[in-house]
Amino acid sequence: MRTEATRNRFSQRHPLVFGVIMIILAVALFMGVTAFARYMGWTNGGLALGKDRIGVVHIEGMIMDSTEVVDWIRTLRRDDAIKGVLLRVNSPGGAIAPSQEIYSAVTALAAEKPVVASYGSVAASGGYYASVPSRIIVANPGSVTASIGVMAEFFTAGEALSRLGIKPEVLTTGKYKAAGTPMRDLTDAQREQLLGMMRDLHEQFVDDVAKARSMDRTDVAAIADGRAVTGRQALALGLVDMLGSRDQAIDKLKDLCGIDGTAVLVEGPVKEKTFMEEIMGAIHIDFTSATSLGGWTFSYK
Template identity: 65%
Template sequence: MRMAGTKDRFSQRHPLLFGVMMIILAMALITGVMAFFRSMGWTPGTFALSGDKIGVVHVDGMIVDASRVVSFIRTLEEDDSVKGVLLRVNSPGGAIAPSQEIYAAVKELNRAKPVIASYGTVAASGGYYSSCPARMIYANPGSITASIGVMAEFVTVADAMEKFGIRPEVLTTGKYKAAGTPLRNLTDAQREQMLDLMQDLHDQFVDHVAEARGMDRARVAAIADGRAVTGRQAVSLGLVDRIGTQADAIAELKKETGITGRARLVEGPVEERTFVQELMGSLRIDLSSSLPQGWSFFYK
């Protein structure tokens, strides 16, 4: 029985609020520990004290920035305890230069240690481009891949503005400078120049696929018409090596590297998030909304 004049503890007077505060403090502690490990360069799977490891590089979503993926690839390349790398792709494509940067990083990594790609739902266009230098490519029979081609998209509002009596002026120092501005329709010369630019980007795509896959360029060019194919079709076309799951790809990688028993996985790149995002959960935003205005070229 409580003595007269004593006060209940805060936890007794406000049990719900106290419980919420304890949960927040616990999550803050966990977040702090995770941030410390991340600052030390440690990622999930790296806590084993010894033994060989397999790296897992995730290429997910629209490819608009290659910096985190390329940086993680470099980390795995320099880690002698990582004997091989699985490249897990779930991407419909994206911007051209970032796709090429990942392509170059995968190509270089494959010289140092075996890289095997595994396709999930989709590994098309830039997703295929960035992963085709892998030593071997696995895809599910229903994975969507290939889609070798270039696309440019933009919107013009010149005709609509004229209907309202609005006539914008666009001043340039050359006839090609304003190509793609929404305030003007393309001229014939601008359209021809843009198509010429796209054709060169397309040729780069075809050249790199032919080189990475060891295929005759004409054979690649014949199917580089933007078509998407299933994993099963891709095998018959020579774009994919085997039908199989991620587990099958890891099993093959273990054979390649001579690892027996259960593999220790080092997965990344780790998504950098703020304290509030770690605490409450981050919102996934469509990254395509951050693409530059005007005309942009995509491998998609």
């Protein structure tokens, strides 16, 4: 005969719920241990105790939000155990303000610790902008980089709607307010006003590259026509400092930090995963759209 305690045991009365709870607790424990191990450098070969640490900042994909990257850069800058930082860039660009925020964070970091940028497949436009304050920029010969310029995109559907017998109405309190709406074609005044914004954004890009690279502004402006170049071409233009792989960039950073032998890599920012992704090992894909003003899209691409 079962005892009262046995009859009332939760795990026996609700085995499915109990199993789910156990899985949740196991995943939470695993995530906590993994995060701690990553910070301590145990995921990069051996215990980190007594070893020099190098921070790694991953700048990947379209730059639409800078929060995680900037927070991670700030964490590495404030950690006295971190001797230097590697920026690993694989980004074709993105929105303007987030690229500028990362640029500012990297500038502050490079003022306190050695920073080396390592370019993967692509570090163009906003990806180049965000990482250009690095003390040393290392690109593969085939990396695609530069593309210094500003692009705006929009579409109009007024004519198509008219063919369907639909007449759109757009009410504004000023002649520039609806610039870029898909309901109307741009007026000449609206086009010139938006081009004025783009010119100013372009000048900001050129100014910041010239400042970060200690280059003559006229030299930067001469190649700031939106062209993308290879790593080898970028070296000839003075946009990068040397050609090499990620490992060679790390070796260069270790030299700047005065590190002999191996160093522990502390990598981030850590991408948060959903519960189901942790359970199933699913791959999380972010579908993002560019920052827009009305129907316009302004981005460094």
